[in-house]
Amino acid sequence: MNSTPAFASASLNRAAISQNSQNIAFCRLGDLRFGVPLTDVVQAIRQPPQLTLLPRRDHAIAGIFVYRQQTIPLIDLRRWLPWPDERSELPGQILLVRRNAHLTGIAIDQVDGLQRVPVSQIQRVVQREDDEELFHSTVSIAAGEQxxxxxxxxxxxxxxxxSQVWCAADEEFAASIADADSGLAATAAAASTNTVPHALFELAGQVLAIPASDVAAVIPMPVVTRILGRHPAWLGMTIWRERDVPVLRTMAALGLPPQAESGSAQENLLVILGSEGRYAGVPVQAARAVMPLDTSAAQTAASAGLPVNTVLSGVFHTSASERLLLIDGAELVNTCSLSALSQKAGTDEQDQKNHHSDQRSQADQDAALQAHVVVQGGQAWALGMRWLEAIVYFPAQFDTNTAGHPAQLGNFIWNQQTIPLWDLRMLTNQTPTPDSPERRVLIMRIDGVLIGLLVEQLLILLPARSGKVAAFGRRQTGVTQIITVRYDDQEKTYSILNPAEYLPLRQALAC
Known part of the structure; x- marks a missing residue:
């Protein structure tokens, strides 16, 4: 039994249905693989630690559990079917399904993947009307070279x-899922006049909180040209939007000891800070989230035992007992003399227009937020469902002779088509994806062409309209996006992978 769920959360994605195709989630229960229409799926969760037995003459009910203040019955399909094996313990996951106002849970081992299939591939094989039949239709899916x-x-x-076993899943419960996942209700209730949106970044075990208005862009770490100088905070120069932008050593720029910067993780991202047409960059390891902070509750740097300077404005302690270093991004830019090199005449007005345009588009973007599959491929990526044709196992056979790029593994046959197979991990950090049963291939269509993208494993599936998207940058030069969601009482943030704009993939496909 797989102890790590392939999906920790699935979605009620009714918008994914069209007249000609339907999204199907594929589940595994022992040796049985079966499909469930994604319109009937609410979420997939881990087996709760406590399951209350409900003695009944009908033993198909394994028990009841409480999930987000809702009491839900759990059905063990093995008790309804001619099952050849022992049923000593329950599987490790629960698939929450809903039909109209009826909600119940189904015990499963794991969710194997998703696939969009034409409705013509869904056929009824059991023709008699029998209430005892649970599988009267079949779905045909592509399976490797078969x-x-x-x-x-x-x-x-x-x-x-x-079963006649269900609980009333009213709209209030459905709304509670979205509210709990997004965290928007809690942050709106806690907002005050001192609340300012901050972008959170990780570096060397520290969490940096910078006012979102000071962040002009977050980009993959570019080439940095070293510069000569004795200032300990100077690292080099880079080109961004045809500007010469100085890159600073992050910890040194904050007045912190350089040794605090020696972390094991690589500085993957460059945060471009802006103030009145001047810019400077600071490297970070990861972008975490954008969240409102009540800065009136912050502790001063001096009282926290940190260096006192105008850039490090204080320390904020979250309810999760985590410390955030509050950074004044505008002050950091203004105190960096090299940031004057980034100024360009006549562009400030256009920058302001772009900034307001991006802010206006954010509300539209959030309203139209789609479901995302989160995968591990060098890092955790959130991929919009609109890109996916299918999620399949690693092909048993593929042609390695056709690989013309280090990150291309070769070609394989899927659904009677030859598809190039790329390794996302090699595109991300140049190390190959290790051989593992957890590997999956994302089959997606980019500019009308099908490609396969190998990932280490599936992590979760984020429900539609369940997260908050933050965008950095400008439309003209590319926008880096992250999505923040809340599930299992934890807040998580993932970088959004846009295959059509992800530079390493675009460059690889152009070769």
Whole structure:
């Protein structure tokens, strides 16, 4: 049994259905693989530590559990089916399904993946009307070099009717899922006149909080040309938007000891800070989130035992007992004499227009937020569902002779088509994806062309409209986006992977 769920959260993605295709989630229960229409799926969660037994003459009910203040019954499908194996313990995951106002849980081992299939590939094979049938239809899916594989399609409506076990999943419960995942309700209630949105970044075990208005862009770490100088904070210069932008040693710029900067993780991102047409960059390891902070509750740097300067404005302690270093981004730019090199005449007005345009587009972007699959590929990436044709296992056979790029593994056959297979981890940090049963291939369409992208494993599936997207940069020069969601009472942030704009992939495909 796989102890790590392939998905910690799935979505009610009704917008993903069209007249010609349907999204199917594929689940595994022992040796049984079956499909569930994604319109019937609410979430996939881990087995709760406590399951209350509910003695009944019908033993198909494994028990009841509480999830987000909702009491939900759990059905063990193995008790409804002719099952050849022992049923000594329950599987490790629960698939929450919903039909109309009826909500129930199904015990499963894991979610294997997702695939968009034409409705013509869904066929009814059991023709009689029988309330005892849970799998009366099948779905044909592509399976490696084989033409297709047929899997049973669970009829959730029939399961709920047959079991007569469900709880009332009203709209208030559905809304509570979105509110808990996004965290927007809590942050709105806690907002005050002193609350300012801050972008959070990680570096050398520290979390840096910079006012979002001071952040002009967050970009992959560019080439930095070293400069001569005795100032300990100077690292070099780089080109951004046709500007000469100085890059500073982050910890030194904050007045912190240089040895605090020696972390094991690589500085993958460059935060471009801006103030009145001048810019400077500071390297970080990861972008975490954008969240409002009540700076009136901050501790001074002096009282926290940190160096006193105008850049390090204080320390903020979160409810999770985590320390955030408050950074005045505008002050950092203004105190850096080299930032004057980044000024360009006649561009400030256009920069302001771009900034306001990006702010206006943010509300539209959040409103249209789609479901995202989160995968591990050198780092955790969130990939919009609109890019995906299917998620499949690593192909048993592929042609390595056709690989013309270090990150291309070769070509393989899927759905009677030859598809190039790329390694996302090699595109990200030049190290190959290790051989593991958890590997998956994302089949996506870019500019009308199908490609396969190898990832280390599937992590979660984020429900549509369940997270907060933050964008850095300008549309004309590319926008770096991160998505922040809340699940299992933890806040997580992931970089959004846009395959059509991800520079390493674009360059590789152009070769």
């Amino acid at each position: 033409e297709s594989q047929a899997l049973g399609l669970l009829d959730v409506d029939a399961l709920i009717r047959l």
